[in-house]
Amino acid sequence: MDLIADHISHRFGELAVLDDVSFTVGAGEVVAIVGPSGCGKSTLLSILGGLLQPASGAARLRGAPPSDSLNPLTFVFQDFALLPWADVEDNVEFPLLHTQLSAAARRAQVDDALRRTGLADFRKAYPKQLSGGMRQRVGIARALAVRPAILLMDEPLSALDSQTRELLMEDFVRLLADGSMGAAYVTHNLEEAVRLADRIVVLSRRPGRIREVVTVPMTRAERGQVLAREKLLELQNQMWSLIRTEAIDAEREVQHA
Amino acid sequence: MLERAQHAPAKDAATRPVRFRGAGFVPSSGRYSGWIALALVIALWQIAGSAHWINPLFLPAPSAIARAIYELAISGALWQHVSASLLRIGVGWLLGTAAGVAVGFAIGLSRLARSVGITFISALFPIPKIALLPLLILWLGIGEEPKIATIALGVFFSTAISVYSGVDAVPRNLIRMAQSFNVPFAAIVRRVVWPGALPSILAGFRITASVALLLVVSAEMIGAQFGIGAFVLQAGNLMQTDQLLAGVVILSVFGLAVGKAINWAETRLLHWR
Numbered sequence: 001m002d003l004i005a006d007h008i009s010h011r012f013g014e015l016a017v018l019d020d021v022s023f024t025v026g027a028g029e030v031v032a033i034v035g036p037s038g039c040g041k042s043t044l045l046s047i048l049g050g051l052l053q054p055a056s057g058a059a060r061l062r063g064a065p066p067s068d069s070l071n072p073l074t075f076v077f078q079d080f081a082l083l084p085w086a087d088v089e090d091n092v093e094f095p096l097l098h099t100q101l102s103a104a105a106r107r108a109q110v111d112d113a114l115r116r117t118g119l120a121d122f123r124k125a126y127p128k129q130l131s132g133g134m135r136q137r138v139g140i141a142r143a144l145a146v147r148p149a150i151l152l153m154d155e156p157l158s159a160l161d162s163q164t165r166e167l168l169m170e171d172f173v174r175l176l177a178d179g180s181m182g183a184a185y186v187t188h189n190l191e192e193a194v195r196l197a198d199r200i201v202v203l204s205r206r207p208g209r210i211r212e213v214v215t216v217p218m219t220r221a222e223r224g225q226v227l228a229r230e231k232l233l234e235l236q237n238q239m240w241s242l243i244r245t246e247a248i249d250a251e252r253e254v255q256h257a
Numbered sequence: 258m259l260e261r262a263q264h265a266p267a268k269d270a271a272t273r274p275v276r277f278r279g280a281g282f283v284p285s286s287g288r289y290s291g292w293i294a295l296a297l298v299i300a301l302w303q304i305a306g307s308a309h310w311i312n313p314l315f316l317p318a319p320s321a322i323a324r325a326i327y328e329l330a331i332s333g334a335l336w337q338h339v340s341a342s343l344l345r346i347g348v349g350w351l352l353g354t355a356a357g358v359a360v361g362f363a364i365g366l367s368r369l370a371r372s373v374g375i376t377f378i379s380a381l382f383p384i385p386k387i388a389l390l391p392l393l394i395l396w397l398g399i400g401e402e403p404k405i406a407t408i409a410l411g412v413f414f415s416t417a418i419s420v421y422s423g424v425d426a427v428p429r430n431l432i433r434m435a436q437s438f439n440v441p442f443a444a445i446v447r448r449v450v451w452p453g454a455l456p457s458i459l460a461g462f463r464i465t466a467s468v469a470l471l472l473v474v475s476a477e478m479i480g481a482q483f484g485i486g487a488f489v490l491q492a493g494n495l496m497q498t499d500q501l502l503a504g505v506v507i508l509s510v511f512g513l514a515v516g517k518a519i520n521w522a523e524t525r526l527l528h529w530r
Binding site: 049050051073074077081083084085086094095098128 | 428434435436437438439448452527530
């Protein structure tokens with residue numbers, strides 16, 4: 001199943017935030033969306049996931065989702081969005097409760113998601129008892145439990161410290177390795193983008209329009225090798241040079257607002 | 258290979274400790290100090306009464322109040338008055354709470370209900386509900402109904418406000434998360450909005466319990482044969498201050514018991530906080 005941004009524009013009142021953005025996230029493909037602060041990255045993801053109606057254009061799907069997928073487009077949120085009154089197990093089971101699955105099937109999917117995210121020993125813990133990294137793992141487990149076709153990840157690592165970010169990045173690489181899930185990955189962190197994405201959509205400052213779509217010229221497995229580091233760093237620098245001036249302008253604009 | 262750096266600093270005459278500046282502003286109460294202070298005040302009060310430093314007509318000693326409560330209990334009058342008040346509070350509070358929760362959720366979840374409901378609540382909430390008792394007597398007669406209706410009205414407004422404030426305070430990101438998983442509206446209300454609003458709802462119950470107590474006493478003082486309010490007023494008219502204070506102590510115990518019950522409910526239902 002492909003997810004298509006079809007000439008999407010959006011404005012909040014007088015403020016234009018997105019201008020004619022079009023690209024496709026193919027089946028099993030990871031597309032990072034980067035750009036300066038306030039360029040409409042998260043707004044774009046909300047539109048792609050059906051949580052916001054664009055002023056013009058549309059988010060479209062092409063092809064059928066996998067037959068076992070309960071929620072083909074599934075978000076992973078920056079602030080985790082966990083139910084504080086529910087333990088880990090119940091948080092992961094939450095999106096399954098309204099489905100037709102039997103209790104046993106729900107249990108099996110929760111167990112599988114907890115195992116894949118290393119949370120099996122924390123199933124009875126409450127969110128407040130967990131570190132930021134573990135909370136985001138719960139958010140990822142909840143997303144995996146519904147067997148998504150495409151993950152919509154809204155700066156999933158930006159609320160975490162750098163060491164936790166590194167550990168979760170390794171988890172993402174592992175989870176996305178087999179190509180069974182695609183992802184639209186919004187980030188302001190270019191290092192995350194080059195490590196994870198097959199393609200990188202670079203947006204301009206507000207109103208965000210596509211400046212460049214960059215292909216990362218190696219597989220994710222290759223990117224873990226020492227020799228690849230230099231190439232990735234070079235790509236990262238190229239992208240930074242693309243957005244640096246606009247990032248400075250965007251920052252000044254925010255400060256003057 | 259990591260090269261270790263020298264890190265143990267030398268302590269010599271040229272060094273001095275950094276002055277601690279972080280003390281204070283973190284008051285903590287001792288476990289028993291409040292109870293000890295209360296016991297001391299009661300003991301002092303008892304001594305003042307026994308030594309006739311205070312005229313018992315104006316302030317009877319604690320032992321005299323305890324004796325009055327005991328005699329009321331033995332005679333059966335205590336239960337007669339307490340049960341009359343409990344019935345009015347119980348029915349009035351339940352009716353007001355049920356209506357307040359329903360209206361509060363409607364205001365919290367529906368644009369139409371919000372536009373209409375908030376205007377009415379803003380206009381009617383400030384009215385002291387006891388001022389409506391004569392009107393309610395005119396409408397409903399002189400039985401239990403106007404007293405119960407007064408309590409229900411007082412409870413309704415505070416409950417509705419605390420419920421819709423609680424619904425408003427439910428983090429929007431949780432609702433969007435549920436929507437992103439296609440969770441149906443009713444399930445979002447039940448599994449996200451209700452538990453998210455519960456802290457505010459329970460805090461509202463604490464307020465409405467005291468509103469109900471205030472209104473039952475006021476209503477009983479205006480027109481009732483039985484009930485703690487009627488009993489306190491009657492004792493005052495007859496200058497039976499030991500009985501009057503016995504009634505006040507019973508009200509205080511009732512308020513404390515309700516507070517404890519809400520604490521218990523909060524501990525059980527909001528353990529996740």
